[in-house]
Amino acid sequence: MKILTFDIEEWFHILDHESTMDEFSWNKYENRIEKNMDRIFQLLENNKQSATFFCLGWISKKFPKVIKKIDDLGYEIGSHSNLHTLAYNQTKDEFKEDLEKSIKTIEDITGKKVKYYRAPGFSLKEQNKWVFDELINQGIEIDCSIFPAQRSHGGFEKFPSKSPVIISVAGRKIKEFPINTFSLLGKNLIFSGGGYFRLMPYPLIKFLTKRSSYVMTYFHPRDFDFNQPIINDLSKIRKFKSYYGLKNAFQKLETLINDFDFVDLREANQKFNWVKSEIIKI
16 A cells, blocks of 8 residues: 655755754745645646545645645645644644644635644654544544654554554554565665655666555655755754755656555545554553
8 A cells, every 4th residue: 555645844844953943934935835736736636536635724725726726636635733733742732722823724625524634744753642533623533743763753653553543542543554664684764755765776676666555745845846046054964854856746646646556545545454464552
């Protein structure tokens, strides 16, 4: 099972960096989301490819036509939070308010229930497992926030599964589609999205994808925007992570979806055998 998803945010939504941390700072930058989304829409249409889109509430409010187009084209939409804040930096009340705003903004545009969620930066850790309880409270049925490996933003290294599971919270249940890893030479490799996808040569990505029974991708519009401005006050390491591989990433994505059969989250949920799924108590 290979799943195609996109996290819909602007090119300047860089986490944990002072000059890109809030709405006030975002107003300093040009908006590129519409042109970048049009390229993605065209790619999917040309290849008759389905996908699931996790959208920021901020994007939904500022660019409702983008959200409306995603919905009009028949793609499902999930929440990617409202203001792209790392969940482990929020209190329970802050997380609840942020999640509620994102869901309401999206639902007001589409008229459809938001059932999916992905935390910015996969920022669910052992310390903030209470997030699952709040997701269930808000009607989220499927979460895609678990990154079962070490990561600069988040990372739930001790999460006991690297494939879809059911999470039980005081008897209430939510389905989890985590990011996949591939064990090679004793290392858990991530390859299916974001900077990892841009950094790795395509033959290696193809090798790892072919040998993985479960793949959860996560791409951002900025991953394919070679002409995006450079945020100058990023460190050298952050610049490398943010801008390396942009030139060839779009062609790599098109090659990937032609080389493999991908489904959206809706179809993945229907096809997965949940009766035999592991249940993890949180």
